[in-house]
Amino acid sequence: QEFAELIARGERLVKFRDRWIALDPALIAQIRRMMEGMDKREGLSFQDVLHLHLLSQREMAGDEAGDGNDQASEADEARVQLEVELNAHLTGLIARINQQREWPALEPPTGLRAELRSYQRDGYAWLAFLRRYGLGACLADDMGLGKTVQLIAYLLHTKEQSEEEARLPSLIICPTSVLGNWQKELARFAPSLSVSMHYGARRKSGEAFQEEARRADVVLTSYATASLDQELLSSFQWGAVCLDEAQNIKNAQTRQAIAVKSLPALHRIALTGTPVENRLAELWSIYDFIVPTYLGSAKAFQERFAAPIERERDARRTAELQRLVKPFLLRRKKKDPAIQLDLPDKNEMKTYVPLTSEQAALYDSIVKELLEKLKELDGIQRKGAILGTLTRLKQACNHPALLDEDTAVEPGEAPPTPEAIAARSAKLERLLAMVQELRAEDERCLIFTQYIGMGKMIQDVLQRELGEPVLYLNGSTPKAQRDRMIERFQSRDLPPAEQPSVFILSLKAGGVGLNLTAANHVFHFDRWWNPAVENQATDRAYRMGQTRDVQVHKFISLGTLEERIDEMLESKQQLSDNVITSSEGWITELSNEALTELFSLRRDWSGD
Template identity: 55%
Template sequence: MSTGTILKLNAAQLTDGTFLISATDSHHLAVASEELASFLFAWDEQSFYGTFLARNEEGLLLSPREALSFFIDPPWLRHVLYEPSESFAACQNTALLIQQCLESASFLPDFAAWKAGYPGWRFADEPPELPDSARRWLSAVIEEMTANRSEVGRAWEQLQIEYPALTVTGEELSPHLQEQEWLQSIGWLPDLTPFRTCLQLLEDPEGENDWTLQFRLQDREHPDRLYPIEPSPLFHKNGGFEEIPVAWQAYSDRIDRDLATCVEVMPWLMPDEASGRIRTRLDNEHAWLFLTTSSLQLVQAGIHVFLPAWWEQVRRTKPRLKAKIKSQAGSSGPSFLGISQLMDFEWKLALGDVEISEAEFAQLLKQKQRLLKIRGQWVQLTPDLFLQMQDALKKNRGKNALTLRDVMNIHLRALPKEEDGFLAEDDEPQQQLALEVELNRPLQQLFTQLQQTQKIPLLAQPQAFHGTLRNYQLAGSSWLWFLRKYRLGACLADDMGLGKTVQFITYLLYVKDNEEQSTPSLLICPTSVIGNWQKELERFAPSLKVVIHYGNHRKRDEAFLSEIEGADLVITSYALSHLDEQELSRVHWNAICLDEAQNIKNAYTKQASAVRDLRANHRIALTGTPIENRLSELWSIFDFLNPGYLGGLSEFTQRFVQPIERDQDKTLIAQVQRLIQPFLLRRVKTDPSIQLDLPEKSERKEFVPLTAEQGALYETAIQDMFARMERASTMERRGLILTTLTRLKQLCDHPALILGEIQAQDEVGRSHKLERLLELIEDIRQKGERCLVFTQYIEMGNMLRRVLIREGYGPVFFLNGSTKKEMRDEMISRFQDPSEDVENRATVFILSLRAGGTGLNLTEANHVIHFDRWWNPAVENQATDRAHRIGQKRNVQVYKFISLGTIEERIDEMIERKQSLSQQIVGGSESWITELSNAELRELFALRHEWMDTRR
């Protein structure tokens, strides 16, 4: 912008009410919209200095309200010479007029505008030369104000509630309506008539198709005084004065007018105009019309209406389509049931307390009645309901049986009773037909037991079980056995360390004790815990014959079948469940159990689908993670347990996952919880009924500074990332961020990890974390205790092991994903064996978080050190629970290592604050970081120097 710029300004009001501001410069050339915004709105904070203004190729577009502010006081710049055109100057004048009018509230509703179809306003004192556009502008400004959720908007809403006539515009207004009457109906002018005309609908207590429409005059001062009148189009001529106060007779014109309005709203009141008779007897069809439509129109026209007291209840009653299960279904006992068991039922339409059979409904359909009295109660059958009901019956035509899966699905998805039955105040009456199921007695009992596990009979501990089960463990095994009887899949999701293993072993013993010998059961688990299972089975149920199907020498084809002959349980890994699908699918297993069932969370993997395709009498999933919060994982596990119960994945995603993730829809969350609850048993350690008496667990954070070398490398890594990001595509950017994130986290552990040093020099001195670890381990050893050290990085584990052995802490075990099963079993058994002599006993067990975080029992350690941080505290807690579980006799001390001023500290802060990171995001992966903006990334990654060690 240069000094002395000249702008010739033009203004025009467009047909939609917005204003176009344009300008030409001293050369008569049009000024571009961008430039114009900077000339006119350089100081306007509200429009963010012109940035948020709408524009087109000709100029800037202002809403009526924006235009008003602008024209009242255009924010001129000093160095620009503005030359307003005539149209621009006229807008300035009109703006001032509108401002005065609004400030003094000297405007009134414009009847002509309401008649034309929109709420419009006019000036109280309109000057004769007022341009036509001024009223339009005034109306548009007020409309803009009322549309906002501001005080004006709220006051306008309230006004409309009090005077419904304000909502009637255009053709809906009676053509005979005069301005004065209209102003009275909207409350602008006082209505000095001493009464108001009312209509009351009365039913004939004896009849079923007979109604009376009573016309009355209500005393405004004493509303309880109501005077019936004989309606006729010419009331004042035909008389009917006898019943009303003498003083009111002067207002017979008004009565005429109100009656004319009634006939206008309900032309069927006077089918024969020549007869001049207004009917007061109605049949059901007209009563229904009056209740649903005419009454509202009458209120809007200023006529009061009294409806029967029950109408509101009928109007809000939610229709339900009931599948009534026939009495014999499920009564033959559990052996006849199963998720696919078919049950006979009949359809019923329920409206409040009234039930209509399919045959009755067909009859009603022929009568086409919309309001009718059935068994003494009025019910409303809207045309919409007819269609929905016809549709639902058509879909299910020929279907005279439901599976137990259908029944459970309908029953559990329905709202709990106290919430059900009526539409909410703001619900649309014609909403979807709610589907529900009416259970017979045996099913009612089954459902009660499924929903209240304490009602399931508690079985005694099996004779063959070596050891003593805790009460909650017996309850868990009894629950598994109960669900088995009904062939319903079960997910035992107890907290880590509560003994899911022994509960499943007990279940196997119940099966062996109570059923004929059949095929073996199959247990699929992560490779890392096969040995653990083997040991636990030997210890608690030595009578069970167990076959381990694992390793290079495992049997194939026929040899496999011979090997498992007579076995009670076959154990294999997830990897083999897919590789040896051919062998495993040849058997119809007595039961299949998935340990750490979250391994099949990705429904589309070959492993997950191979597992789902296996055949079994009963399916069980064991998991220690609360799966109810992770919907896709939940689907995958439930589709294994009870195939088809939650519908297909895409249907489930569409119906639940997307709306829940998008809106956190509480009703849908509750629905999913109700659906899964009967098949999910989860107890936590803190549950008072568990009475676990586990020793205490306390946590301590070990904050450690970076060394100067680490700090320098850290900053270089960040700078390098931002430099490369400038040239990167979106995909490359994501990759770059994740790589840098890993580098930074590794750096926090030790610089040698990112420098690729195989055998680093001066390993201990280059990482304060490592120094601190050695100090801690020394303390632990001094006390004669043991510790677990978790890290995410194999190289770090190797370095730790090397350093610890060198420093004289050997033997040191390191368990990771590549550790062979035999080696793994030996490490665990040696670490846990108290008889091992002191010299040979390991003080430290290093584990990779991924391979050692779940399923292991390492209670000989009572210190747990997390050498680096993971985003999800649940993953760290699971790892900690390797030591803090049944069998642990000492208090457990947890140490979490955090490098000060680094990404690790930010991770820790986020976990602590739990800010906007939902469990879903935190639990998933680090991919959310790749979606952060550059500024957010800088904030997350930046090194806070105050914590850096500058000693070297």
């Protein structure tokens, strides 16, 4: 109050408590802005104290990062310097947060149906530790290190540690293409968690939504739905709001970024393998979600950090920003020696993706057409119709364009953009996102598909999106060309513009006789219902000479025959080993009722 009265008079020289003080208008303006940003009832928050303490370390560190430029030094001198004096408890606590070690070890939750690796236990304990102090978190481990299971362990822990009457549900927001994956993984690793899906045309609203959310432990929704239902979701108090693929809010001005940042939560968590893709403003937007105001306004961040670092490579500013972001960012890489010791040689995981509305309509029409035909067909004609439908259904799961009558581009007409092509298939959209993430880490991959049209489409989309050569080998590739492809892919000496790091192969042509150990990711874009054939293909990368762990990603379209047959393979129900390892001919022997059950599209995952 005294300060407010003092500056209200607008004098340059004032007498304050028996002393004459010269007032610098620029300094006064800075102090006023700092005071306006502070809650007058609460004083400095723990987040504020941490921020000030980390900035004060700059002085103690001296010029460890170099002198920087003169302009930056002048700006430093003009900035108000505040120091905080910490007691022993706070000093120790901040050291633990800043050094990212010695946080309390936690036993895995009793309801968790998974064996956590040591680094995953650390990650889960770190999330729980920051929650205790109301501090947000960005878990930014490499793809394949298990960010999903760490978050699920955290969600179980918060449920098991909360009193039932005080328990608040958590909200997970993710891209539409991984909604089904989250639903599957939650059911698999944490069956005791009650999960509600807020998505699709039949999703609840108003009081019905409030009641459903209160009964749930976890509510799942997509970024697009969160944006549409911002008012509804922001009317509810969440225990935690967790963003998967948090790079989806990298552009702070988008409607979905603004929407998710408006949601009230006791704790905020962002999961991403790529916290910065192109610009530092993307990092600011993620931090504006997990620890609002911590890095200042977007404009202030741009002036203070982004411009000096991106344009001038300012070492002093870089070191300062690193100090500020470190406490809230946990990033482990597969290359880290401690992580390598903890990883299995081969890590297989299923990636569940939904069908787009176009794919679902196409899938339904193919099934209905077959069921009508089966009323009249028998014998060899019946078998032929079933096998033909099986192929068409698999193609519909891959991409609707594989079944388009006319895909030719008219003369003078521009071909569709990679984004437009990927938007028609959730599988392709997901593959594109995962390949972009692993290429950002300079890793290489193999992609297996049974269909030539799909292989060519993936090659076209990835070449245009990645801006690098992408190889495609199928049964018609001559041996000499095939040998050159393998040599190029395995090379480490080619110029970047000539070095292929993505190799697409047909399952039959690429399944044997190849040594492609330069890759440490393998994607099965469509499934072959002979596990031995799939494993043989995976072994192109996982064999003698491979020095890293191999991540195997098997794509499965939710609600389709792909999911049904995968369930059968897992449980071995209805299938003996000799049936599984032969062909798909066994499907033709099923009754019409069994075929209807196997082929019909289930929509229970989405609420559509």
